[in-house]
Amino acid sequence: MEVKNLRVELEDRLILEDVSFGLRSSEIHVLFGPNGSGKTSLISAIAGLPGYRIVSGRIIFMGEDITGKSVEERARLGIGVGFQTPPEVTGVKLVDLLKLCLGKGSEDEFSAEEIRLIEHFRLQGFLNREVNVGFSGGERKRAEILQLLFLKPKVMLLDEPDSGVDVESLKIIAGEIQRYIESSGASALVVTHKGDILDYIKAKYGCVLLNGKLYCFMNPKRVYEDIKREGYEGCIKCQMKGEEKW
Amino acid sequence: MVSLDESKILKKVPRHVLMEAYGVGVAREEERAGTFFHVDQSTLYSSVNELFKGKIELMDIREALQRYEWLSDYMWNAIQKSSDFFTKKVAEDLSGGYFLRILPGAEVLFPLQSCLMITQEGMEQRIHNIIIAEENSKAHLITSCLQHSAVRKATHIGVTEVYVKRGAYLNSTMVHQWGDETVVRPRSASIIEEDGTFVSNYICLRPVMDVQMYPVAYCRGKGSKVIFNSILYGHRGSFIDAGSKAVLDGSESRAEMISRAVTREGSKIIVRGSIEGNGRECRGHLECKGLILDDESFIQSIPELIARSKSVEITHEAAIGRISEKEILYLMTRKLSKEQATSLIVRGFMDASIMGLPEALTAEISRIIEIATKS
Ligand SMILES: Nc1ncnc2c1ncn2[C@@H]1O[C@H](COP(=O)(O)OP(=O)(O)O)[C@@H](O)[C@H]1O
Numbered sequence: 001m002e003v004k005n006l007r008v009e010l011e012d013r014l015i016l017e018d019v020s021f022g023l024r025s026s027e028i029h030v031l032f033g034p035n036g037s038g039k040t041s042l043i044s045a046i047a048g049l050p051g052y053r054i055v056s057g058r059i060i061f062m063g064e065d066i067t068g069k070s071v072e073e074r075a076r077l078g079i080g081v082g083f084q085t086p087p088e089v090t091g092v093k094l095v096d097l098l099k100l101c102l103g104k105g106s107e108d109e110f111s112a113e114e115i116r117l118i119e120h121f122r123l124q125g126f127l128n129r130e131v132n133v134g135f136s137g138g139e140r141k142r143a144e145i146l147q148l149l150f151l152k153p154k155v156m157l158l159d160e161p162d163s164g165v166d167v168e169s170l171k172i173i174a175g176e177i178q179r180y181i182e183s184s185g186a187s188a189l190v191v192t193h194k195g196d197i198l199d200y201i202k203a204k205y206g207c208v209l210l211n212g213k214l215y216c217f218m219n220p221k222r223v224y225e226d227i228k229r230e231g232y233e234g235c236i237k238c239q240m241k242g243e244e245k246w
Numbered sequence: 247m248v249s250l251d252e253s254k255i256l257k258k259v260p261r262h263v264l265m266e267a268y269g270v271g272v273a274r275e276e277e278r279a280g281t282f283f284h285v286d287q288s289t290l291y292s293s294v295n296e297l298f299k300g301k302i303e304l305m306d307i308r309e310a311l312q313r314y315e316w317l318s319d320y321m322w323n324a325i326q327k328s329s330d331f332f333t334k335k336v337a338e339d340l341s342g343g344y345f346l347r348i349l350p351g352a353e354v355l356f357p358l359q360s361c362l363m364i365t366q367e368g369m370e371q372r373i374h375n376i377i378i379a380e381e382n383s384k385a386h387l388i389t390s391c392l393q394h395s396a397v398r399k400a401t402h403i404g405v406t407e408v409y410v411k412r413g414a415y416l417n418s419t420m421v422h423q424w425g426d427e428t429v430v431r432p433r434s435a436s437i438i439e440e441d442g443t444f445v446s447n448y449i450c451l452r453p454v455m456d457v458q459m460y461p462v463a464y465c466r467g468k469g470s471k472v473i474f475n476s477i478l479y480g481h482r483g484s485f486i487d488a489g490s491k492a493v494l495d496g497s498e499s500r501a502e503m504i505s506r507a508v509t510r511e512g513s514k515i516i517v518r519g520s521i522e523g524n525g526r527e528c529r530g531h532l533e534c535k536g537l538i539l540d541d542e543s544f545i546q547s548i549p550e551l552i553a554r555s556k557s558v559e560i561t562h563e564a565a566i567g568r569i570s571e572k573e574i575l576y577l578m579t580r581k582l583s584k585e586q587a588t589s590l591i592v593r594g595f596m597d598a599s600i601m602g603l604p605e606a607l608t609a610e611i612s613r614i615i616e617i618a619t620k621s
């Protein structure tokens with residue numbers, strides 16, 4: 001996937017000024033940035049959610065320009081989104097949504113491997129509950145990532161998959177993401193505020209979203225350490241764009 | 247494979263009629279405690295499963311009136327002949343109906359089923375049913391009322407009188423499947439004695455020109471209870487005015503009403519609910535949830551709460567809204583189209599589990615809902 005000079009407005013406000021990056025097969029990139037810098041907007045614009053108006057720039061996916069395609073079309077092409085705050089879907093059971101993600105009918109059974117994954121995510125007790133209704137933050141994230149793994153996307157856009165997640169669950173979630181990326185050749189963009197997840201995923205680049213632009217493509221652990229030490233202020237001063245790396 | 251029992255029913259009920267009935271809750275005879283088929287103006291079939299002989303009686307209402315002199319005390323007792331234009335019509339010229347009696351103490355584990363069908367164009371069907379759940383009995387009944395797919399226009403008037411005796415439990419589920427040009431006037435009333443429970447479920451999922459009904463339950467006995475649940479899906483210009491009324495005369499009697507109404511494609515649904523608390527310490531709760539899917543449609547919820555004693559407690563909650571765009575988009579990121587996402591949410595909204603049915607029946611009803619919302 002390649003994002004070229006993306007400029008995005010939300011409610012007539014310019015959120016992303018000029019964002020470019022590429023994701024190759026089996027690569028994981030980590031995206032940092034202060035609250036409100038537009039990380040969720042970037043993911044939403046790539047997923048095609050309405051409201052995020054792409055003023056200029058292009059999104060190329062598997063050699064095809066998808067900038068004008070609908071949410072559903074993008075999902076079918078293989079773009080998977082893990083929401084920062086997944087909504088409650090009243091009346092729809094998790095079990096039914098998981099089957100839909102797998103492309104199964106409501107009468108079809110899960111395979112042994114699928115059951116293993118559900119149990120690994122400790123979600124067997126949630127199957128007959130309505131999607132995200134009354135789920136804790138961490139439970140929502142586990143359900144969210146499990147749905148994505150079942151969707152088998154070519155690109156995973158993960159918006160803070162680690163927020164509100166306990167240490168043990170983080171290990172499970174991140175471990176399975178890494179396993180999926182390795183085995184499928186898919187790629188992922190992971191938004192995070194914390195460094196812990198970097199212990200479980202092999203991310204190639206870390207970058208920072210600031211003032212509507214991406215900065216600093218380099219070792220994610222270093223980026224994280226720098227932000228911890230210097231704050232996002234330091235990133236502005238540093239201004240290493242490093243786009244030549246692609 | 248056609249079982250022996252089925253071939254027995256096939257001698258009386260034409261295959262094409264049976265096949266249509268299977269789509270609206272009618273199951274094979276061996277899965278039911280009793281089966282009753284009324285088509286147009288006559289009873290075609292009535293039979294009690296061998297396993298339940300001696301526990302239930304199920305027969306044509308006219309036959310029952312001849313057999314049991316005492317039955318005339320139950321006829322036009324919960325409902326007055328003269329209550330309206332439609333009851334008068336039924337009193338004047340009866341097409342038929344069933345008499346169902348669950349004998350004292352009988353626990354009927356399989357559901358009972360009755361099917362009332364119209365197969366002739368333009369027909370006016372006038373039904374009178376009487377159900378008596380004797381003391382301490384327990385049963386589930388599923389009644390499917392439908393018109394054959396070849397029929398466009400018809401009228402169905404159905405009077406049903408229900409008597410739930412002391413300590414009895416009766417769960418009655420009515421599934422309607424009418425047509426764009428059909429007028430439907432069910433007229434039901436029930437009398438519930440001490441510690442008796444009557445659950446009345448109504449499901450209307452297919453387009454219908456005009457349904458109006460307002461069943462009444464009289465909770466006469468101490469600790470008697472009535473529960474009305476309804477799932478209404480108004481589409482293709484349907485008009486559904488479906489309410490229910492509970493009169494809580496007995497002390498500590500209870501009423502619960504839960505409805506789910508979905509309206510789209512220029513349809514109108516009016517959900518009425520009235521709970522009248524007269525007895526000491528009686529309680530009632532009324533809940534109405536509505537989903538309106540376009541600007542051409544209409545939903546109205548009219549709750550009415552009446553108390554005649556300071557010990558009465560009645561509550562109600564109602565909410566009407568649309569499906570949130572956020573939920574639809576969320577599902578679309580899971581490869582669903584907008585239509586698929588909408589129907590998934592609509593189906594979930596029309597939750598069959600509100601009906602208090604056994605698991606197998608809930609699954610059957612869920613399947614019927616799924617089919618109706620897919621087409
Ligand atoms: N629905 C919305 N309407 C208006 N402004 C919004 C909306 N959603 C987000 N914003 C604003 O857009 C900016 C970017 O938000 P977001 O992409 O969520 O940032 P991040 O994910 O990096 O925290 C913020 O200033 C936020 O307040």
Ligand SMILES: [Mg+2]
Nearest residue numbers: 039040084159
């Ligand atoms: Mg965000």
